[in-house]
Amino acid sequence: MKRNKMIVAMGTMLLMPALAMAGDDKAKTMDTDGDGAVSSAEHAAGAQKMFTAMDANKDGYVTAAEMDAHWAAKGAKDGKADRMKMSSADKIKEIDTDGDGRISAAEHAAGSQKMFAKLDANSDGKVTAAEMQAGHDAVMKKKAGM
Numbered sequence: 001m002k003r004n005k006m007i008v009a010m011g012t013m014l015l016m017p018a019l020a021m022a023g024d025d026k027a028k029t030m031d032t033d034g035d036g037a038v039s040s041a042e043h044a045a046g047a048q049k050m051f052t053a054m055d056a057n058k059d060g061y062v063t064a065a066e067m068d069a070h071w072a073a074k075g076a077k078d079g080k081a082d083r084m085k086m087s088s089a090d091k092i093k094e095i096d097t098d099g100d101g102r103i104s105a106a107e108h109a110a111g112s113q114k115m116f117a118k119l120d121a122n123s124d125g126k127v128t129a130a131e132m133q134a135g136h137d138a139v140m141k142k143k144a145g146m
Contacts, residue, residue, distance in 0.1 A: 047112035
């Protein structure tokens with residue numbers, strides 16, 4: 001159960017900025033068709049783009065240090081996304097299926113797919129801002145012990 005909450009938290013961190021920036025011409029968002037929701041295909045493409053951006057040394061793996069540097073460059077404090085306060089090392093642990101302390105593109109894609117499925121509350125193949133907010137609120141409520 002705790003793992004599921006962390007998966008939703010990670011998905012919320014991944015998708016919320018994309019949905020929040022929808023309509024901003026300068027922002028590259030996952031909602032590439034501008035319909036106000038992120039489809040599974042849009043999410044997969046965005047997750048791949050994010051992985052590529054985080055893989056600073058282009059070795060096909062992302063480490064906690066690379067993830068921290070990526071988010072620090074985006075303005076997140078201490079390499080943590082401001083909304084969820086989940087460390088890069090903890091994010092990696094959640095999707096590092098071979099236990100090597102880093103994530104491959106395949107592990108990242110699989111983890112992203114699981115996150116998407118958890119957030120897609122009505123299973124229609126799209127995650128709306130409302131579904132994203134509901135996922136975020138559920139995680140925050142659990143975090144607060146409510």
